[in-house]
Amino acid sequence: MKIAILHYSSWPVIGGVETVIRQHAQLLSRHGHEVSIFSGEGASFSKRVPSVVFRELNTKDSLVKAAQQEAFSGHPSRAYFQLYERLQDLLRPLFAKFDRLIVHNVLTMQFNMAATQALTTLADQGKKVIAWTHDLAASNSDYQIPLHQPFDLLRERHPKVSYVTISEARAAEFNKLTGSHVNTIIPNALDFVDACGITGEVAELLRDELAHSVLLFYPTRILERKNIAFALQIAAAMETIGSRVRLLISGAADPHNLSSAAYFAGLKKLAKDLQIEDKVLWVNDLFFVDERQLRSLYMVADALLFPSKQEGFGLPLLEAAAYRLPIFCANIEPLKSIAPYGTVFFDLRDSPRNVAERIRSALAQDNIFRSRKQLFRDYSAETLYFDKMEPLLQNKL
Numbered sequence: 001m002k003i004a005i006l007h008y009s010s011w012p013v014i015g016g017v018e019t020v021i022r023q024h025a026q027l028l029s030r031h032g033h034e035v036s037i038f039s040g041e042g043a044s045f046s047k048r049v050p051s052v053v054f055r056e057l058n059t060k061d062s063l064v065k066a067a068q069q070e071a072f073s074g075h076p077s078r079a080y081f082q083l084y085e086r087l088q089d090l091l092r093p094l095f096a097k098f099d100r101l102i103v104h105n106v107l108t109m110q111f112n113m114a115a116t117q118a119l120t121t122l123a124d125q126g127k128k129v130i131a132w133t134h135d136l137a138a139s140n141s142d143y144q145i146p147l148h149q150p151f152d153l154l155r156e157r158h159p160k161v162s163y164v165t166i167s168e169a170r171a172a173e174f175n176k177l178t179g180s181h182v183n184t185i186i187p188n189a190l191d192f193v194d195a196c197g198i199t200g201e202v203a204e205l206l207r208d209e210l211a212h213s214v215l216l217f218y219p220t221r222i223l224e225r226k227n228i229a230f231a232l233q234i235a236a237a238m239e240t241i242g243s244r245v246r247l248l249i250s251g252a253a254d255p256h257n258l259s260s261a262a263y264f265a266g267l268k269k270l271a272k273d274l275q276i277e278d279k280v281l282w283v284n285d286l287f288f289v290d291e292r293q294l295r296s297l298y299m300v301a302d303a304l305l306f307p308s309k310q311e312g313f314g315l316p317l318l319e320a321a322a323y324r325l326p327i328f329c330a331n332i333e334p335l336k337s338i339a340p341y342g343t344v345f346f347d348l349r350d351s352p353r354n355v356a357e358r359i360r361s362a363l364a365q366d367n368i369f370r371s372r373k374q375l376f377r378d379y380s381a382e383t384l385y386f387d388k389m390e391p392l393l394q395n396k397l
Helices: 016-032 063-072 076-095 111-124 151-155 166-179 201-208 228-240 258-273 291-299 315-322 350-365 367-378 380-394
Strands: 001-008 035-037 051-053 100-104 130-135 161-164 216-217 244-251 280-282 305-308 327-330 344-346
Touching: 001 016, 001 076, 016 035, 016 100, 063 111, 063 244, 063 315, 076 111, 100 344, 111 151, 111 327, 111 367, 161 166, 201 291, 216 228, 216 291, 216 350, 228 244, 228 258, 228 327, 228 350, 305 350, 315 327, 344 350
Parallel strands: 001 035, 001 100, 035 051, 100 130, 130 161, 216 244, 216 305, 244 280, 305 327, 327 344
Antiparallel strands: none
8 A cells, every 4th residue: 555644744853743653654664555754844764765845844934934824814815825725736646646645733733724724625535534633733722723714624523534543532632622533543652673673583583472471581501500491490380370471592502512402402302391392482593692682682571580500690680680670580699699689589499380470479560561561562563553553544443
């Protein structure tokens, strides 16, 4: 589908709407749509998403300022109608070329009334317009909206336009203002992968698990003293007590140590015997874990699990603290001496189930963990795209 996105300004102009537009454009492009952005100020940020600038949409341009002055005076005349005609000439080809025109705020805000009127005139011809509504000037006391034309357009629902608001509160305002309901509510979202610079490999590995699984990270090489078998048993116990889990193990077998390879094979057999073969991700088997990948694994992880039997120092505890991860750690030295505040220790003689229950209990009380899961569940850009945005584009809402 060919989709045009239109606003007064776009990236790299910094603002909430501009950020949402950039995210939407990337999402739509990623999922096979042909996307272009049209604005009064901005620049291309992706080779796949062209950005076209029309000065007639720029609220700071002299043409727009002159037209706005006439509109607010109550007597639109030459400047206003010249801009209105020019905008129709510019926008009409967009309606002809694109399957959907997503208009952010221009149909509900007063910053360029000639553009608002031009869009509504073209929508009258049956073109498929989506009004993505972040703000409603006509119901906001911060704005003094005149009671004459063309400002009545801001108080009315256009019968041939689909309206989206970004919150229940905005939807209620829209209903009170227009006496009608919006087509759907699609909240702003976070593209966690993009916002946090997660590598494509880690994103692909865990995109479907972020909301639903406890992601335990053990950054380690495959060495017997690292006690990885105990980590596998803890993961199996967590599944048994009802916690969906993924255990991420970053390291590779030591290529200089034949016994390391045999130990690795034994661990894989143990995971199979514990029936958690699909719950354990031997990351270095899938791609080389360099510094970028390691950083991404820390970013996506929910907690550090560190059941090592022997350490000279224990640097991953400090790394985990830097990434604000809860730490579940064997109570050995020197780990006890360097462990950050709040580390949950366990004895290596504890049962895996006991450790699993302690992990579940600690995470259930951890506000950061709970907030992250809510974010991934309710405000994931990918999830909202499939649940809300794509059905809207396909007229299935």
